[in-house]
Amino acid sequence: xxxxxxxxxxxxxxxxxxxxxxxxxxxxxxxxxxxxxxxxxxxxxxxxxxxxxxxxxxxxxxxxxxxxxxxxxxxxxxxxxxxxxxxxxxxxxxxxxxxxxxxxxxxxxxxxxxxxxxxxxxxxxxxxxxxxxxxxxxxxxxxxxxxxxxxxxxxxxxxxxxxxxxxxxxxxxxxxxxxxxxxxxxxxxxxxxxxxxxxxxxxxxxxxxxxxxxxxxxxxxxxxxxxxxxxxxxxxxxxxxxxxxxxxxxxxxxxxxxxxxxxxxxxxxxxxxxxxxxxxxxxxxxxxxxxxxxxxxxxxxxxxxxxxxxxxxxxxxxxxxxxxxxxxxxxxxxxxxxxxxxxxxxxxxxxxxxxxxxxxxxxxxxxxxxxxxxxxxxxxxxxxxxxxxxxxxxxxxxxxxxxxxxxxxxxxxxxxxxxxxxxxxxxxxxxxxxxxxxxxxxxxxxxxxxxxxxxxxxxxxxxxxxxxxxxxxxxxxxxxxxxxxxxxxxxxxxxxxx
Ligand SMILES: C[S@@+](CC[C@H](N)C(=O)[O-])C[C@H]1O[C@@H](n2cnc3c(N)ncnc32)[C@H](O)[C@@H]1O
Numbered sequence: 001x002x003x004x005x006x007x008x009x010x011x012x013x014x015x016x017x018x019x020x021x022x023x024x025x026x027x028x029x030x031x032x033x034x035x036x037x038x039x040x041x042x043x044x045x046x047x048x049x050x051x052x053x054x055x056x057x058x059x060x061x062x063x064x065x066x067x068x069x070x071x072x073x074x075x076x077x078x079x080x081x082x083x084x085x086x087x088x089x090x091x092x093x094x095x096x097x098x099x100x101x102x103x104x105x106x107x108x109x110x111x112x113x114x115x116x117x118x119x120x121x122x123x124x125x126x127x128x129x130x131x132x133x134x135x136x137x138x139x140x141x142x143x144x145x146x147x148x149x150x151x152x153x154x155x156x157x158x159x160x161x162x163x164x165x166x167x168x169x170x171x172x173x174x175x176x177x178x179x180x181x182x183x184x185x186x187x188x189x190x191x192x193x194x195x196x197x198x199x200x201x202x203x204x205x206x207x208x209x210x211x212x213x214x215x216x217x218x219x220x221x222x223x224x225x226x227x228x229x230x231x232x233x234x235x236x237x238x239x240x241x242x243x244x245x246x247x248x249x250x251x252x253x254x255x256x257x258x259x260x261x262x263x264x265x266x267x268x269x270x271x272x273x274x275x276x277x278x279x280x281x282x283x284x285x286x287x288x289x290x291x292x293x294x295x296x297x298x299x300x301x302x303x304x305x306x307x308x309x310x311x312x313x314x315x316x317x318x319x320x321x322x323x324x325x326x327x328x329x330x331x332x333x334x335x336x337x338x339x340x341x342x343x344x345x346x347x348x349x350x351x352x353x354x355x356x357x358x359x360x361x362x363x364x365x366x367x368x369x370x371x372x373x374x375x376x377x378x379x380x381x382x383x384x385x386x387x388x389x390x391x392x393x394x395x396x397x398x399x400x401x402x403x404x405x406x407x408x409x410x411x412x413x414x415x416x417x418x419x420x421x422x423x424x425x426x427x428x429x430x431x432x433x434x435x436x437x438x439x440x441x442x443x444x445x446x447x448x449x450x451x452x453x454x455x456x457x458x459x460x461x462x463x464x465x466x467x468x469x470x471x472x473x474x475x476x477x478x479x480x481x482x483x484x485x486x487x488x489x490x491x492x493x494x495x496x497x498x
Contacts, residue, residue, distance in 0.1 A: 035070035035239045040280050042242045052169055053242045054279050061274040063427055064473035067251060068268045072235030074159070075219070075264055076152045081232070082107060088114035090219065090232045090263040098123065104130035105151075122155050131193050150190060156208045156236070168241060170210030174305035183209040214304055215241040219255055221263050222480070237266050245304075246281030247288040247296055248312035250274050252429070254479050269475040271427055281310065288312040289423050290322050290387075322423070325386035326355060335383045355381050362392075371399040390419030390434075401441065410441040427473045435467035436483055443490050457494070464490050 039059045045052070061067065077087045086094040087107040094108035096115050105126065109115040126132065132150050156165050172180070187205030190196070198204075217240070219232045240253065253268045274280060284304060286296040293313060300308045328334025330348035342349055358377050365374035375396045382389040397412030417434040424430040442460040468487050471477045477484040 035068050035237075037068050037239065038066065040067045042239070053167070054244045055242055055281075057274045057276055057278050057280055059276050061270050061280070063270055063272045064475065066267055066269050066475070067280055068240055068266075070237045070240050070266050071262070072219075072264050072266070073238045074152055074155045074165075075233060075235035076149055077233040078231055079149070081230075084108070085232065086110040086114050088118040090221075091261070098127065100127045103127055104133045106133075122151065122158070126151055126154065129193060132190070150186075152212060152234075152236075153186075153190065153205060153208055154194075156212060157205060165208065165211050165215075165236065165238075168211045168215050168236070168238075170207050171214055171305035172207055172210035175210060175213070180206065212236065217241070217253065217266065219264055219266075221255060232263055235264060235266075240266055240268060243268070243280065243282050244310070245284040245286075245300065245308065246279075246310040246312060247283065247286060247291075247293075247308065248310070249281045249283040249287075250278075251280050251282050252474060253282045254475060267475060269473075271474060272425070287424075288322075289425075292323055322387065325383060325388045326350075326381055327383040329354075335385070366395070371395050384415070385419055385422035387419060387423055390416040390423070393419070397437075397441070406441050406445040410438060410445055413438045413441055427470055429474060429476070432467065432470045432474060432476055435463060435470060436487065439464045439467045439487060439490060446494075460490075461494050464494060 037055065039061045040055050040057050042053050043056045045054060055067075075090075077085055077090055083106075084094055085092060086109045087105075088109055091110050094110045094114075096109040096111060097103065098105070098107050098109075098115065099119065105123070107118070107123070109118065132154075159165055175183075183206040184202065186209065187202045190205055191201045215236055216234045217237060218234050220229050221232055222229045243251070243253075250272050251268050251270050251274075253266060255263060255266060268280075268282065270280070284300065286299055288296070291299075297308055297313070300306060323337045324335045326336040326338070328336060328343040328345060328348060329351060331343060331346035334343035334345035334348070336343060336350060339352065340350060358381050362374045362377035362381075365371070365377070375392050378389065378392040382392065393412045393416040397409045397416060400406070400409035400412060413434060417431070417438055420428075420430050420434045439460070442463055446457065446460055464487055468477075468484075468491065471480070471484050471487065
C-alpha cells in the first residue's frame with residue numbers, strides 16, 4: 001500500500017507543535033466501558049491446549065440468557081457512511097458538524113451531546129492534525145479495514161494513558177512479514193506526524209495494529225424491512241473480546257436494540273443450555289455446520305492468526321454435515337461425502353458417474369427456471385437432511401408460492417426446515433428463518449382455504465409456537481422486533497379461531 005506521504009512531508013506540520021504539546025499525557029482518558037458477566041467470568045488458562053483467556057460459565061446457563069451487554073471502548077464509523085451517520089453513536093440523520101471550521105475529518109453528529117462527547121474523547125486532539133486524515137487514511141483497502149483507521153489506533157495508543165490496549169492478544173509474530181512491514185510504515189508516519197517522543201512508540205503502534213486486527217468486532221445493523229445488513233463500523237469490546245471462537249458455538253453475539261436504540265450495544269446470548277464450568281464461545285464467522293474443517297482452519301489462520309482448537313475441530317472425526325450431502329443409492333440411511341467409494345451404512349459401491357450426471361442435469365434445469373423438474377432429480381441424489389436438499393425445497397416452495405399454491409409451498413418449506421434443523425440445530429438463526437417462512441405460509445393458507453382449515457390449524461399453531469420459542473431463545477424477539485410482532489399476532493389470531 002502506498003501512503004502517498006513521506007517522512008519529509010512531516011516537518012512543515014511538526015514545526016507548529018513542540019513535542020511537549022503532543023506528549024501523550026494530554027490525551028483525554030477514555031471513559032471506562034467495562035461490563036459485567038452474568039453467570040460467567042473471564043478465566044486465564046495456562047497449558048498446552050489452552051488459548052489464553054476464555055469465558056467460563058460459573059453456573060448453569062439456560063438457552064437464550066444474556067451473558068453480557070457491553071458498549072465499545074473504542075469504535076470507528078465506516079468511512080463510507082460518515083455523511084449521514086453520527087460518528088459518535090452511529091445513528092442515522094447526522095446533521096451537526098464538528099465545532100472546528102473545516103474539520104479535516106469531515107465528521108457529522110446527530111446532536112450537540114454526541115459532538116461534545118466525541119470532541120472530549122479524542123477528536124479535539126485529532127482536529128489539529130489534518131495530515132493524519134488526509135495522508136494516512138486515504139487508502140480504503142482490506143488492510144486498512146482490518147488494522148483500523150488512525151483514530152482507532154491512536155485511541156488505543158492513548159487508552160487510559162497506557163501504551164497498548166491492556167491484555168488483548170495481538171498474535172503479532174504470526175502476522176505475515178508484508179503486513180508487519182505495513183504496520184511499521186503506518187506506525188512511523190503516525191509517530192513522525194505526532195512527534196511521539198517515547199523510544200518504544202513504534203513497536204507499541206505496531207502491536208496495537210495487531211491487537212485491533214485480532215479483537216475488532218464489526219458492528220452491523222439489519223434493516224428487517226428490506227433485509228439489508230448494513231456494516232456500520234468496527235469496535236473493540238474489552239470484556240466480550242475475551243470470548244474464544246468455536247466452530248460449534250453455544251452463544252451468539254448481536255447488536256440489539258436497547259430502549260435508547262444504541263446501535264453499538266453488543267449483546268451475547270446463549271443458544272443452548274450450558275452446564276456450569278463450560279466455556280462460552282461465539283463464532284468468529286465459521287461454522288462446522290456450514291464450512292469444511294480445512295476451509296475453517298485456513299480462514300481462521302489467515303484472518304485471526306490462530307490454529308483453531310475448538311471442541312468441534314478437536315473431535316476431528318465428527319462428520320461435517322456440509323460435506324455429507326448425497327443420499328446412498330442402495331439404503332435409506334447412508335449419507336455420503338463426494339467421492340466416497342462405499343456407503344458406510346450398507347457397504348454398497350457408489351456410482352459417482354451417475355450422481356454427477358443427474359446433478360449436472362438438475363443444475364441445468366435450475367438455470368432454465370424449470371424448478372419442478374430440477375427438484376425431481378435432486379430428490380434422487382441429495383440426502384434429505386442436507387442443505388442442498390433444503391435449498392432445492394426452498395426454491396420449489398418459492399415457485400409454488402408465486403403460483404399462489406400455498407399448501408404445496410408450505411410442504412416444501414417443511415422439508416427445507418427439516419434439513420436446516422438437522423444441520424444447524426433446533427435453536428439456530430437459520431432454523432428461525434425457516435420457521436418464520438413456514439409460519440407465514442401456513443397462516444396465509446389458513447386464511448385462503450377456510451374449508452380445509454382443520455388439518456392445517458394444528459400445524460400452524462405448533463409452528464408459530466416453535467418459531468416464537470426460537471426467536472426468544474436467540475434474542476430475535478428484540479433484535480428482529482417487527483418479525484416477532486408478526487408471529488405474536490399470528491398466535492393471537494390462531495387462538496381466536498379456536
Ligand atoms: C478475541 S481473542 C479471544 C480471547 C483470547 N483467548 C485472550 O486470551 O484474550 C482471539 C484470540 O484468542 C485465541 N483463540 C480464540 N479462539 C481460539 C480457538 N478456537 N483456538 C485457538 N485459539 C483461539 C486466538 O489467539 C485468537 O486470536
